[in-house]
Amino acid sequence: MPWPNAEARAMGESAVLIPVTSQEEAFAMRAAVTAAAAAGRIAGLVDVVVGEHNVVIVFDPLRLDPAAVVAIAASAPALDRRHEQVMEIPVVYDGADLRDVAEQVGHSVGDVVRRHGEPLYTAAFIGFSPGFAYLTGLDTALHLPRRDTPRERVPPGSVAMAGPYTSVYPQATPGGWWLLGHTSVRMFDVRRAGAESAVAPGDRVRFVPAGDPL
Secondary structure (H helix, E strand, O other): OOOOOOOOEEOOOOEEEEEOOOHHHHHHHHHHHHHHHHOOOOOOEEEEEEOOOEEEEEEOOOOOOHHHHHHHHHOOOOOOOOOOOEEEEEEEOOOOOHHHHHHHHOOOHHHHHHHHHOOOEEEEEEOOOOOOEEEEOOOHHHOEOOOOOOEEEEOOOEEEEEEOEEEEOOOOEEEOOEEEEEOOOOOEOOOOOOOOEOOOOOOEEEEEEOOOOO
């Protein structure tokens, strides 16, 4: 199929995968395709899924020509972030691993809290569980591999980190990330029709300390 992006690959009859060279390129593609659908320029769009190195566009093959949607994605303009909103998530830094993290990275608990709360994070992609946003921008001084032994249950609202990412557990699930604190913000809610996840790929997020760390 002569698609505008030579790297695009079909995933069955109802999806196409497009490799990207950066997360910003992926965000721009998602924005362009969803805007085209909202404006009625294309019909049959089901979803646009952003990954770490690619974008997957899911569609109804009876209503949407994949070549058309790939053309829109391939010509997506860069995002204008000058007036974007930042989601602020209040965090009580009382996590079960907070002191252990401080010891491992060689900083005080207060410094860990500061280093975690200062960056402006970007939601790279959603994965693992509904609403679980992999946020990039974590201070490199806090990078740690996942815990050797995952927990069988991590409470919902737990603010955690592992490797270069930080996130909030939306539901009670097993998990191997380091627990820094908790928030009351509901990260995933099926009652929010069309916006079930509080954070979408490309969104900016900041963690705001609430109260003294324990």
